[in-house]
Amino acid sequence: MAYELYYWDGIPGRGEFVRLALEEAGAKYLDVVRTSHGMSAMMEYLRGKHGYLCTPFAPPFLKDGDIIVSHVANILHYLGPKLNLVPKDEKYRIFAHGLQLTIADFVMEAHDTHHPISTDDYYEDQKDEAKARTEAFLKNRVPKFMGYFDRIIEGNPASGGYAIGGALSYVDLSLFHVSEGLAYAFPRAMKNFDSSFPRVARLRDMVRDRPNLNAYLKSDRRLAFNQSGIFRHYPELDQDPGRTGIR
């Protein structure tokens, strides 16, 4: 039976981290909200029509038979062994999950660069605060998080340039997406991304060149970054590299 992914249509958003895993593995899945009546099907779950174990707080969530899994990191922790995208050993699975949760925190911080005050209001209503938050994000937070992941890849005793062990994992796919998102949102600030975080950059390129991923990226299943997602390009928020911590 095919997996069912429930996520808003029109943006890559948090759903993209799950799509990348399913696509890389060649798994059968339905991107439910992009089918007819998909939106109302998703809303039924969110409104609790399918019972309390099947009432997630928010998308994305994954349906596998009668199991509903919510939150990106939970979904990837669940799918990892099934899609062969994480080592089977418990110690590695736990480590991978910790890395993915660190990525989740970073994604929330990336989102809050354009919504530092209220997620229920427009960006235009919190533009000055967004500038201040973005400045701190580019100066301190990107170097802290990306520097960490670069050290993790460097410290991996298995050769190959992956985050975990000697093969591709869902963490690598997520790091690819985060790197692409940063480059889309802040092209000026990320000018020296590759020299600042060479191992993350090399991993990003390795992921992009994988046959399944590459075919997906060229397909119409892949949604482009745009002004409604997590990573948004507002030129007025972007900065010269010299003012950031990515030099």
Next chain:
Amino acid sequence: MAYELYYWDGIPGRGEFVRLALEEAGAKYLDVVRTSHGMSAMMEYLRGKHGYLCTPFAPPFLKDGDIIVSHVANILHYLGPKLNLVPKDEKYRIFAHGLQLTIADFVMEAHDTHHPISTDDYYEDQKDEAKARTEAFLKNRVPKFMGYFDRIIEGNPASGGYAIGGALSYVDLSLFHVSEGLAYAFPRAMKNFDSSFPRVARLRDMVRDRPNLNAYLKSDRRLAFNQSGIFRHYPELDQDPGRTGIR
């Protein structure tokens, strides 16, 4: 062998969610940083001295033998079955983990009420923005998250008033802590917390009255809320209930 919890001393912070689980279960554990040389022991892990699988991004992390588990939700997912604080059935474990990740998101939002611009700067340098963010938090976000948890408890077919099944889980302990944190930080705004979220309030009281928890709360192992943690009481951020969504 005793579990080792690594977390900053001096605040309940994110470490408290783990402490509550260990204390309720009567598990043997060492709150490492509160012992002599504990801080340098923690820093060794963060600096990667124990190998890359044992290099968390940030505290809290748990050591169990040669396994290091980082992030609160990951730790509780790991400890849950061992401490008998989650049903063994996979479907329930996944659901519990999803709820805990929702709590993690809420905790980050609670933190950002006093640090909406930069976590590396002082509250005093972002006071106006903190007021605006807190207003949105109390108006929209607290009702959205706490209303969700209230509906989950209500929808639980097992009687008992718990979030998951018919017995206490780590999610209940975390909801207790979040409720206490909100009451500490925003005593005025939370005046109608109990009537707005009656099931969460009842659960909070049930947890507080459990013998192990109650003994812990009265002990010196319990750190009081203060002005350096997630939940901080700044009177100027608090609001009249009428201006919030908790009425």
